[in-house]
Amino acid sequence: MTPRSFRPASALALLGAVLCGAAAPALADQAWPTRPVRIVVAFPPGAPGDIIARLIQPTLQKALGQPVVVDNKPGAGGNIGMQEVLRATDGHTVLVGPDTMFTINPHVYRKLAFNPASDFVPVTQMAAFSQELVCHPKAGVRSVQELLAAARAKSLDYASGGPGVPGHMAMELLSAKAKVQMQHIAYKGPAPAMQDVLGGVIPCGFLASPTVGPFVKEGKLVALAVSGAQRLRSQPNVPTIAESGVPGYEAGFTEMMAMPRGTPAAAVNRLQTEVARALSGAEVRERLATLDLEPVANTPAQAAARLRAENGRWGEVAGLINLRLD
Known part of the structure; x- marks a missing residue:
């Protein structure tokens, strides 16, 4: 098509098609979730992540307009729960567990069937402990x-x-x-x-x-x-x-929420927003304070940056102690 043959009506039609094409995925993302959300806690009942997930579950369920189910899948330092989440292809399965799943496991487990850094996208670091x-x-x-x-x-x-x-x-x-x-x-x-x-x-x-x-x-x-x-x-x-009497010692941790890589960004951002809101509630904050859990609720980008920093630090520790697990 030459500039001379380009008509205003054609331009409007093309613009409308572009806008419709751009809007369709956005509307689909905004509709998330379209089915029940399953939170897989990679540690047993009573672990910090389990406590937090169950504490915010009623608020999340109300905000998301879909049932939210908490399901414990413990074992192998969180690896079993991580595999469980990666097997799900519904876009509605979420991982919860300590940041060590991402910062320590890659350094110490010899036979991981997945790459925590590339196979997951962080949603948020929920709380520090x-x-x-x-x-x-x-x-x-x-x-x-x-x-x-x-x-x-x-x-x-x-x-x-x-x-x-x-x-x-x-x-x-x-x-x-x-x-x-x-x-x-x-x-x-x-x-x-x-x-x-x-x-x-x-x-x-x-x-x-x-x-x-x-x-x-x-x-x-x-x-x-x-x-x-x-x-x-x-x-x-x-x-x-x-x-x-052990100067320089520091070992702080956070409870993570993550989803499989490839989850639409809008879904990840929607979940992070609702988790942050749930963690900001007065009753939730009061309960977390009694358990010495400090809310973080950072963005996916902030969570990813902190994971990269902690990964490097704990990689050095794992190398220092020569810890290797099957």
Whole structure:
């Protein structure tokens, strides 16, 4: 078509066709969700991500206008849940679990059937949390330095929620910095690990603060320190590990929400918006505060940037301790 033969009517028709073509996908994206939304929590009930998902589920369900179902698929440091989400092709299956699934698992698991960095798109980091180093009162350990002295004097066991999970990596980082060795006893989630520490079966544990905090307050567990850069608001007398004679130590974590790569951006953004709104509710924030879960609710781009930074940091730690898992 030459400029001379181009007619205004033709231009309007072409413009209308372009606008209609552009609008169709947008309208389709805006309609998301068109069916029930399934949140696959890659850790057992009682884990921080499970607590958050169930806490915001009623608000999300109302906002999205579709049923929202929370489904636990734990195992292999979150890898089983990740595979479950990638198998789904409905565009309505969502992953929830700690950021270690993206920042640690690629460095320590030899046989991953997927690439966490390229096969998922972050929706948001929902909330930040610390791990808490606790011991049974009968262990006779009241501080990090006492724990390290005991570990140097004899073999000492500690429990975590599984291989490569936040508690395990937090202790491995501590062991590397303090140059001590402790025997890792891995459980299938923080709740069963906590039960054995409560029962005195295992003397100590490095577990999520929302899981063990209530028992610390009841005096059933002794809190030695927290892994993050700051003390917990609910336990201001418990020092950080850095304050406990291990300078430079910091191991903070976040609970992630992600979807399979290829999910329309509008769907990802809609979900992030509704999750952020749910986390901003007064009752939700109050409940999260009692569990020492700090809302983050950042954008997909911000979440991706933080994951890249943490991936590099934990990759160095994994290489330092030479941790490899099948």
